[in-house]
Amino acid sequence: MPHFLIHKPYGYLSQFAGEAKKKKLGEFHNFPEGIMAIGRLDEDSEGLLLLTTDGRMSERVRSRKVEKEYYCQVDGLMTNEAIALLQAGVEIGIHGVKYQTSPCAARRLNPPPAFAPRTRKIRDDRHGPTSWVSITLTEGKYRQIRKMTAAVGFPTLRLVRVRVAGIWLGDLAAGEVREVADFGL
DSSP: OOEEEEEOOOOOOSSSSSTTEEEEEEEEEEEEOOEEEEEEOTTTTTTEEESSSSSSHHHHSSSTSSSSSEEOOHHHHOOOHHHHHHHOOEEEEETTEEEEOOOOOOEESSSSOOOOOOOOOOOOOOGOEEEEEEEEEEEOOHHHHHHHHHHHTTOEEEEEEEEEEEEEEEOOTTEEEEOOOOOOO
């Protein structure tokens, strides 16, 4: 069964059909019939997305046994206290219902990652400092990381998934697709 890695760029949906005016992943490659994204990245998020035609593989990757790591640029200089709160789990809202996130791994990234500039500028430096954090989860609720960083006082400005299990984004450029024989899971 064919499997693919793609670096989903900012501004694209994690789907192949649907809203006519939205940019979709099918623009990057002639994917086989029945291809699906394993998990999702919202339109404003970037990074590693796994694609497959294997429904069982999709279920395995989306399970709570598989880590997903994100690099997150936040507004302000993330404090040790905020990192500790993220690590312990925070209360967020999911579709109007309170939800306590599971404990996770979180750490500041210094130096910041060397990603190419986003196609749409995030903001001006005159609006104050930003910082980068790594957050590793095994769950994936709706806009969870954005809600977690906001809950500890540091809204997300840019979000990039860099790893799923042992598969890394590495040097895959935005929009680049790589076919792989196996995800190794």
